[in-house]
Amino acid sequence: MGALVPLTRPGWVEAGRHLLAGLELAVREVNDAGGIAGRPLELVVRDTAADPGRAAAAVDELEGLGVAALAGEYHSVVARAAAARADALGLPFLCSSAVLDALTEQPTDWVARLCPAQSHGWRIYADFLLGAGHRRIAVAAQASVYWASGIRILRDRLAAGGGTVVELDMGLLDPAGVCDALVDHGATALLLLVGHPDPAVPIVKAVRRDRRLAELLIGAPAGQPEFTAWAALLGDEGAAVPFLRYRPERLTPLGVRVEASLRERLAAAPSFVAFEGYDTVAVLADVLRSHGVDRARIAESWPRVAVDGTRGPIRFSRTPGIGVWQWAWPPVQVVDRDPAEPDHFRVLHPV
Template identity: 80%
Template sequence: MNTPPSPSGAEHTDGSSIRLGALAPLTRPGWIEAGRHLLAGLDLAVREVNDAGGIDGRPLELVVRDTAADPERAATAVDELAGLGVAAVAGEYHSVVARAAATRADALGVPFLCSSAVLNALTEEPTAWVARLAPPQSHGWRTYADFLLGTGRRRIAVATQPSVYWASGTRVLREHLTPRGGTVIELDTNAHTPEALRDALVDHGATALLLLVGHPEPAVPIVKAVRADRRLAKILIGAPAGQPEFAEWATALGADGAGIPFLRYLPERLGPLGERVGKELRERLGEAPSFVAFEGWDTIAVLADMLRSHGTDRAAIAKSWPRMAVEGTRGPIRFTRTPGISVWQRAWTPIQVVDRDPANPDHFRILHTG
């Protein structure tokens, strides 16, 4: 949907702040830890812009709204932020929530830079108003499927919950694995207790179980049940959506949470900018920053560059996606049109398959890159 834009944020010359809207899951049932890391990255970058003099002498102001993983709440927040005169909206982690925000931003004519959500179809129709930093699900999850094939895993069970995001992920896996001799078996966690799911894995002869479910419930009970069953000692448990990235996972599962591969959007080695920002983020968070925190910082770096060039005019910002080029924490950032993707897409974010080292769960092992 591409209706005429709403009035852009008014230009000021009196040093008043430039407002940017920020969406993040900060309360349950949202993934709070992801929201905290995303907001840390956004806030650090805003502070650095302001410490360097702001945008033509005007400070950036981050106007934060908690989505709590609720699509309707996110859409309402975009309405509110647009009314407050933000130059653009940024952020969000949950894909279904980001889709609601993107759809509303498109309808209102407000630029939206999605930081972390990967669902391919962020909008139903192509839009000039929305761009994304994270790789699309089809790209990342095919990389994960290649990793599974490389380890000899071809009978793949997926523990699922009803969701557009999980259904899309299952479809990507099936379409990539089936022509290469793999099979995908769906196990609905609403119809299976962790114990019944465990028995189904044995009955199907599954060689891998992928957790396409929420965290901590039901992911944590499923992992505990599978780890406790000697019949499944050789099965690989995977979590492509990234649940093991955060410290909360290790706290809940201890040693049982190690050796569970997931997708992470980082290069093998950070450059000088990434190293510096990573150090600052670690100090803020009190723990190692996840890739989500880097996504937050990169989001503001992009928007600040666009504001320096185009001011707060929303239409001018939206037109500049394909022309901008910024050095991010994980490499150069440019946007392009990608077949099958309705928004301006960063091409390409580094992709890793990693896990927590069973010998040292605080250490991540890189298992595969794509």
């Protein structure tokens, strides 16, 4: 099994480390239970470093090495490049953690996805903002297909509830300029559609320390505050920043057991990305046991998948507007780090 994971900068290395921990734990458990038809499952890992070209080249290499299927990836733009190449080569790809709706340009049977589509999760986030009384939203955004897609989703959903979105171009503004713009626009919430740690961390520090913005909500729908590096860099200033988290309030019994193993492996609380990694291998191992290693048969099996994952029963279906087989839907929460206890999370908006 091939695995695409961001393990070096400019990739989000902490997310990649969690994704890989989940993948590796599940592979180890599969092999401890006898492997696939008596043969060990091997994970062949390639670092994408958040580079679409590097990911596409890795797909070519892994296809040539004879992997039965492809797993992983965190960054949406990178996963899109990998999915396009896997589709062209006829290599089954189960995407673990990349949410961009348009994962492929055209519908394909070769690609399936575990994480929710961006339009699903970010509409939930917009509903949370509206429910909390926010109608004037600013977004600090960098140039990216992913961030641009997020802005469109937020703008459409917020407009339906009487809200507006003001876009702050981080190619033009520094953190001090962001603060001035927030005051000028009368925004009640700022969403960070930017990379982590830069410029996300400097923006948060600037806003938190600006007395004019004492009542402003800072949000991060893409999930930056999920990871321990966020808390380490920002401390108390990183609390009360709502983000999307793809896990239920209560894990399944399997999830409880896996959480303990992941915590030991990572020496930290596992993020939802680690559970996505584990569930990816759980699905593919079940498919390989049932349908063998023929790539076409694997791709044909997506609609017949029925696996109990760490976060609930996993099934794939065709979802309007989504060109790949999709788990519709994994659990979605809006959570933040508790200001009274920043190592703990508060569920603000469960779905």
